[in-house]
Amino acid sequence: MSTRPPLRIAVAGLGAVGMAVVAALEKGLPGCELAAVSARDIEGAKARLSTATARPVPVVPVEALEPLADIVVEAAPAALLPAIAEPFLRAGKSVVVLSAGALLRAEHLLELAKRHGGQVTVPTGALIGLDAVAAAAEGTIHSVRMVTRKPVRGLVGAPYLVENNIAIEDIKEPLRIFKGTPREAAIGFPANLNVAVALSLAGIGPDRTELEIWADPALTRNTHRIEVDSDSAAFSMQIENIPSENPKTGRITALSVIACLRKMAAPLRVGT
Ligand SMILES: NC(=O)C1=CN([C@@H]2O[C@H](COP(=O)(O)OP(=O)(O)OC[C@H]3O[C@@H](n4cnc5c(N)ncnc54)[C@H](O)[C@@H]3O)[C@@H](O)[C@H]2O)C=CC1
Ligand SMILES: O=C([O-])CC(=O)C(=O)O
Numbered sequence: 001m002s003t004r005p006p007l008r009i010a011v012a013g014l015g016a017v018g019m020a021v022v023a024a025l026e027k028g029l030p031g032c033e034l035a036a037v038s039a040r041d042i043e044g045a046k047a048r049l050s051t052a053t054a055r056p057v058p059v060v061p062v063e064a065l066e067p068l069a070d071i072v073v074e075a076a077p078a079a080l081l082p083a084i085a086e087p088f089l090r091a092g093k094s095v096v097v098l099s100a101g102a103l104l105r106a107e108h109l110l111e112l113a114k115r116h117g118g119q120v121t122v123p124t125g126a127l128i129g130l131d132a133v134a135a136a137a138e139g140t141i142h143s144v145r146m147v148t149r150k151p152v153r154g155l156v157g158a159p160y161l162v163e164n165n166i167a168i169e170d171i172k173e174p175l176r177i178f179k180g181t182p183r184e185a186a187i188g189f190p191a192n193l194n195v196a197v198a199l200s201l202a203g204i205g206p207d208r209t210e211l212e213i214w215a216d217p218a219l220t221r222n223t224h225r226i227e228v229d230s231d232s233a234a235f236s237m238q239i240e241n242i243p244s245e246n247p248k249t250g251r252i253t254a255l256s257v258i259a260c261l262r263k264m265a266a267p268l269r270v271g272t
Contacts, residue, residue: 008035010069012062012084013076016246020254031265036068078102078190085109089118096121100194101186123260126250127195128239131272133202136230144203149214149223153247160188168215178213182206222250
């Protein structure tokens, strides 16, 4: 038996990612236990959780999670990141951030983490190979290029499309809808391009990473292709994500969070 008490995990947001993480914690993740959750509709969440969890789990507003847990998994709309993360970081605790794009507009969170000994973890999420990118970044990376292709329904409604009057609903051919940096994409596509920001944070940052976004009516999967050139290695990688019940979010995203939590509590960690 381990002598270390289990890590108490809070889950903020019970959507595609949050519910899958709750289910994994309920099934049993060694060294971790589900301590509390937050949802927009607290009463509705209590009802949903009563069938998903064996024992009652507190459902509280995001501001009330911190005293109940050691780690919070932020799996909520991007705008909520500061409200979810600040109390944990101020208490020197850890935050697992899915809305990575929002980190670029909340850099004070990293200051808080530094000052109080907390930590922000951005899991690989819907992406691939951030271990290799982070390793290459210890040397010199010359360039990182990413091309994201998504089915139309994974992109409609993005602020960039609305503001620039780009209609994609009826396209018959693939259409490049954006060329720029992850910093720009985080504003224009806040619910679609967290992956590009995560890649940039692992590598050469949100202003030097090059990004293209395509809407492709023939696609059923969110596809990300990445090419890295560095003084230690050149590599390319591609991932084709099967959408979860949220068409913007690949199924692998929640699994990445679960693997990340497992690593936090495990005697063996594999991969950087
Ligand atoms: N880093 C990555 O690789 C990826 C990140 N994401 C991001 O992760 C986040 C979660 O994704 P999904 O689960 O697919 O989103 P989702 O939209 O399915 O779930 C978000 C949940 O947050 C809830 N919520 C809204 N207001 C709330 C409040 N005040 N308090 C608590 N909960 C509230 C919503 O009701 C919803 O259930 C999103 O920001 C998404 O963009 C998604 C995919 C990949
Ligand atoms: O970037 C995101 O937030 C989600 C994404 O592309 C994917 O699931 O493939």
